[in-house]
Amino acid sequence: MSPGTSAPRTLRWGIKAGFLRHFSSSSGPDEGATLGPAGDVRFPLADAHDFDAGTGEGLLIFRGVVGFTGHLGLFSVRLADPWIDLAGDRGVLTVAAGRSGPGGRRSRIPIVEFLARRGGSRGVVVGAGVRLTHAGTSVFDAKYTEGEPFSDLYIGVPVAVAEPAPRASAHLSPA
Template identity: 35%
Template sequence: MRRIRGRWRCNSSAGRGSTARLGRRSARQPRRTYVIPASASPASLPLPGLTWGIKRSFMDYISGLPDGAVSAADGATVTASGEFCFAPDGAEYDPASGTGVLRFRGDVRVAGHHGMMFVRLLDPWVEFAAGHGVLSISTGDGGGQERTDVGTLRTAAPRNMEGFLVWERVDVAISQSGSELFDGQYADGQAMDPLVIRVPA
């Protein structure tokens, strides 16, 4: 990733390292403390909540920056595979119609290039309509009530597993406002990493 006319670029061919392992930091950067990775229980189920890695090439790039920083707090954790898991925070979902909203909580921040790059994912929601969904995040304004779309989801009916509704490998295409969140690095409609959802049935 390099700065070009005010924007940063990511090299999608970056190596596939763990997102929790960052590159060597400059002397000015304090040591970061990371959340202990969560673990799934039972093993056959995904982690409870919403799990998303954003995009592997992007996170691999962050891990190689001298000042790359990743934090997860307030209900968000970093998994053993380097994805982000947001805790469940309520839902109104109708399995019969496939419509409703799933709410999650957590605050994930990704930064680098001495503050020129900063991405924040705060309290994501998934809103379902017939055959598709929308991933949104809180802007942090308006008492946490104002939200912006990050991407559109190609959804199917969830599986009922041991009393939980599970959506596996849900395709995510970044939206226009999501593209702006990443400073235009990803074009509107570009595929991001799939996400996984597990909530009580």
């Protein structure tokens, strides 16, 4: 990426070191999600209307679905339509629950929490120190325990467009 350009507006996540080597993708990626060359999962940005590009805080809604199975089908994980909520130096990643609730809306499950490190004007937020939440243990079929470290997240976010600085005149007027 060249200086002055912004990151692609995607959520890129390797989930957990070794996870993708041990578990095969059983469904998807679909609905916009893709698998990257490094084995990471990528979700495109779908909505940022509740995100403040000036402060780097708010809600980022990504779309896509990917599912994994292992242990002869006894282990199953489905990651659908992730949302990132950034506030201060903290972030939470939630995924859609399997069933729709009242009004057709699906409930959200907070699966990991992280420290948000902003990458300057390029529009990258790195989610470092990613840890599994108590609710997230159920998404991973209790294979991992609360507080288990997961891979960093790379979040391409909208950036505020700064007004260009006025140019100084090459000709100075006499005093």
